[in-house]
Amino acid sequence: MSDSIRLLLVDDETDFTATLGRRLVRRGLTVETADCGEAGLSKLETFPADVVLLDVRMPGMDGLSVLHRIKELYPLTEVVMLTGHASMEVAIRGMELGAFDYLMKPVAFEELFYKVEDAAARKRLQEGRIEGRRRG
Amino acid sequence: MAQARENAVSEAPYYQGLAKSMMFTIALVSLAPLLGYALLSGYQYTTAYKEKVEAHLRELVLKHDQSVDSYLREKVAEVQVLGEVVGGDRLKAEAEITSLHNALVRSHGSDFVDLGIVNAAGVQVAYAGPYPLQGADYSNAEWFQAVKRRRVFVSDVIFGLRGVPHFIIALLVDVGGEQWVLKATLDFMAINDLVEDIRIGETGLAFITNRAAQFQTTPRRDMTGEVKLLHNILARGGEDSILGRGRAAITVVDDPVTGREVLFVTSPLKDGEWFMVYQQDTADAFAALYRIRNVGVAVLLLGTVCILAMAFLLSRRMARKVEVADQEKDMMNDQVVEAGKLASVGELAAGIAHEINNPVAIMVEEAGWVQDLLEEGLQKDDNEREVQRALTQIRSQGARCREITHKLLSFARKIDPTVERMCVNDLIREMAQFCEQRAKYANVRIETSLEDGVPQVEASQSEMQQVLLNLINNAIDAMDPGGGELDIMSRAEGGDVFISISDTGCGIPKANLQRIFDPFFTTKPVGKGTGLGLSIIYGIINKMGGDISVKSVVNKGTAFTIRLPASKEGMRCAAGNGAAGEQPPADGGRSEETGG
Numbered sequence: 001m002s003d004s005i006r007l008l009l010v011d012d013e014t015d016f017t018a019t020l021g022r023r024l025v026r027r028g029l030t031v032e033t034a035d036c037g038e039a040g041l042s043k044l045e046t047f048p049a050d051v052v053l054l055d056v057r058m059p060g061m062d063g064l065s066v067l068h069r070i071k072e073l074y075p076l077t078e079v080v081m082l083t084g085h086a087s088m089e090v091a092i093r094g095m096e097l098g099a100f101d102y103l104m105k106p107v108a109f110e111e112l113f114y115k116v117e118d119a120a121a122r123k124r125l126q127e128g129r130i131e132g133r134r135r136g
Numbered sequence: 137m138a139q140a141r142e143n144a145v146s147e148a149p150y151y152q153g154l155a156k157s158m159m160f161t162i163a164l165v166s167l168a169p170l171l172g173y174a175l176l177s178g179y180q181y182t183t184a185y186k187e188k189v190e191a192h193l194r195e196l197v198l199k200h201d202q203s204v205d206s207y208l209r210e211k212v213a214e215v216q217v218l219g220e221v222v223g224g225d226r227l228k229a230e231a232e233i234t235s236l237h238n239a240l241v242r243s244h245g246s247d248f249v250d251l252g253i254v255n256a257a258g259v260q261v262a263y264a265g266p267y268p269l270q271g272a273d274y275s276n277a278e279w280f281q282a283v284k285r286r287r288v289f290v291s292d293v294i295f296g297l298r299g300v301p302h303f304i305i306a307l308l309v310d311v312g313g314e315q316w317v318l319k320a321t322l323d324f325m326a327i328n329d330l331v332e333d334i335r336i337g338e339t340g341l342a343f344i345t346n347r348a349a350q351f352q353t354t355p356r357r358d359m360t361g362e363v364k365l366l367h368n369i370l371a372r373g374g375e376d377s378i379l380g381r382g383r384a385a386i387t388v389v390d391d392p393v394t395g396r397e398v399l400f401v402t403s404p405l406k407d408g409e410w411f412m413v414y415q416q417d418t419a420d421a422f423a424a425l426y427r428i429r430n431v432g433v434a435v436l437l438l439g440t441v442c443i444l445a446m447a448f449l450l451s452r453r454m455a456r457k458v459e460v461a462d463q464e465k466d467m468m469n470d471q472v473v474e475a476g477k478l479a480s481v482g483e484l485a486a487g488i489a490h491e492i493n494n495p496v497a498i499m500v501e502e503a504g505w506v507q508d509l510l511e512e513g514l515q516k517d518d519n520e521r522e523v524q525r526a527l528t529q530i531r532s533q534g535a536r537c538r539e540i541t542h543k544l545l546s547f548a549r550k551i552d553p554t555v556e557r558m559c560v561n562d563l564i565r566e567m568a569q570f571c572e573q574r575a576k577y578a579n580v581r582i583e584t585s586l587e588d589g590v591p592q593v594e595a596s597q598s599e600m601q602q603v604l605l606n607l608i609n610n611a612i613d614a615m616d617p618g619g620g621e622l623d624i625m626s627r628a629e630g631g632d633v634f635i636s637i638s639d640t641g642c643g644i645p646k647a648n649l650q651r652i653f654d655p656f657f658t659t660k661p662v663g664k665g666t667g668l669g670l671s672i673i674y675g676i677i678n679k680m681g682g683d684i685s686v687k688s689v690v691n692k693g694t695a696f697t698i699r700l701p702a703s704k705e706g707m708r709c710a711a712g713n714g715a716a717g718e719q720p721p722a723d724g725g726r727s728e729e730t731g732g
Binding site: 013015016019020022023026057058059060062105106107108109 | 490493494496497498499500501502504505508526529533576577579
């Protein structure tokens with residue numbers, strides 16, 4: 001199995017996703033970006049991401065719907081939510097829907113990086129468990 | 137402040153008018169029944185009292201009338217008895233007359249002054265009395281003529297030959313085949329005393345007159361001036377006698393001598409030859425009534441004065457209370473408006489925070505990227521160019537932040553409620569931009585179609601801002617899940633400026649449509665909306681002399697239309713500078729708008 005964490009960044013701020021992606025790639029992650037919820041979902045069809053970093057406030061399909069959809073289609077994929085201060089309620093709602101965690105913008109890079117790593121670790125753990133059960 | 141003072145001055149007449157109308161109402165309501173009752177009961181009391189007094193006087197006069205009449209009748213009967221019993225022939229003798237006279241004086245006191253017998257030729261042939269009247273010739277005397285016609289005659293009070301007032305009872309007797317006359321003279325004082333006894337109050341007096349208003353008794357005071365008046369009254373009494381007026385008739389006339397109103401009670405005596413007259417000033421006769429009436433009037437006047445004073449004080453106090461309450465209400469309204477403004481600002485803050493967070497996040501990441509690159513060293517690959525790019529990005533994101541903060545500042549600065557001429561188009565554009573970010577995340581597309589050259593309106597920037605912001609926020613909320621289109625239009629029509637804000641949201645049910653402008657009416661969950669927004673808008677628009685209306689179809693959308701009167705001296709707005717997306721000029725232009 002490949003060690004590289006596959007991360008999908010979904011945010012309407014393309015400048016933000018581009019730079020963040022660049023930095024994460026440098027730290028050894030495989031990163032793809034999408035500028036809206038719909039694009040993110042279609043990207044997931046071809047790119048089996050371990051972790052999705054999802055902004056909750058986007059034009060078009062909003063973050064929570066995207067989260068809901070992801071959890072429906074790819075239950076093992078971990079989602080970390082990015083929120084503004086004012087949308088705390090949305091973040092909590094997201095947690096209820098099965099998000100791994102939430103981060104508040106602007107987020108410290110290290111924190112984000114560790115959170116993504118944690119999320120990926122949990123995903124792999126889950127996968128391992130399912131694999132083990134299947135074998136056993 | 138100046139504006140508030142102006143308001144106070146312009147509203148002063150309103151409260152004065154209010155006080156006045158309250159005063160009139162109180163006075164009317166209290167005085168009308170009082171006056172009505174006073175008039176009615178006063179009238180009834182007066183009537184009843186007058187009737188009582190008049191009945192009393194009438195009875196008094198009738199009683200005396202009867203006693204005088206019966207006195208006269210008695211005397212006549214006595215003389216008749218004399219004539220018949222004593223017989224004619226005996227009367228010729230002087231001694232016989234004297235003894236008769238003495239007998240009469242003994243039994244009747246001094247009533248009978250003298251007694252005489254007059255022969256057919258009118259010569260007194262026998263006489264008994266204190267005066268030397270033997271042989272007096274009465275052939276031309278009125279009574280002598282009258283008795284020949286009527287057999288019995290009672291004369292008016294006369295002075296006769298003796299110069300002393302008296303009256304005569306004459307009786308025709310048959311003496312030796314000749315018609316002689318038995319004559320008795322009675323003292324005037326006998327009747328006089330009887331009549332003089334009638335005295336009531338200060339001015340009440342009674343007397344007897346004949347038909348020609350010649351006094352038969354001496355009135356207590358000089359009445360010569362009233363003779364003509366009496367004559368008239370008695371003449372009238374005679375006319376009316378058929379109608380039963382004769383017995384104790386009452387006449388009220390003005391006495392020309394004293395100038396006072398006088399009440400006369402007249403009653404015929406002696407078969408209508410004499411009249412018993414009772415007279416009294418009405419002021420005296422009804423003295424008790426007038427006293428009570430005066431007391432009543434005084435009480436009424438005092439009551440009226442009290443009521444008026446109370447009405448004045450009460451209405452003034454009430455008006456002042458209303459004024460204070462109104463002021464408090466105005467103050468409360470101002471506070472509510474302020475609270476509403478804060479609420480809409482809070483709503484804005486959510487959008488702003490997100491808007492600011494985005495560029496900040498980018499800057500943070502770019503800075504991190506530059507650090508990463510520096511760790512690697514600038515010589516490697518095209519790292520230097522990458523650092524340049526990142527710095528440019530940081531700068532442009534910083535500029536973006538600055539714009540947002542400027543927008544916020546300009547919003548916050550426009551809290552001055554001064555009314556000034558302003559262009560709605562500019563404000564609409566500004567607000568549309570302001571809400572654009574929020575709209576974008578709610579999937580709402582804001583479209584503005586603004587008519588060029590719309591007249592300016594007199595309004596306060598901050599209030600209009602609040603109105604538009606509130607309506608736009610409401611529209612965005614109405615389209616919450618799913619988004620939609622928000623159209624803001626402006627147009628001029630007949631001296632008015634119309635602004636309409638229409639959305640394609642959930643609409644407002646008919647039942648709620650009536651109540652949306654009511655304060656505290658909200659359909660939002662508790663804690664989400666105050667229910668004040670539209671009521672504040674309503675108040676603001678009303679204050680400007682405009683109005684706001686709403687049309688809504690459930691699930692199709694809602695359109696609010698604001699009508700504002702165009703400013704009279706205002707110019708037309710410059711043609712708009714295009715789409716809402718375009719950025720406004722930098723803060724230089726802003727500070728001008730707010731007017732410092």
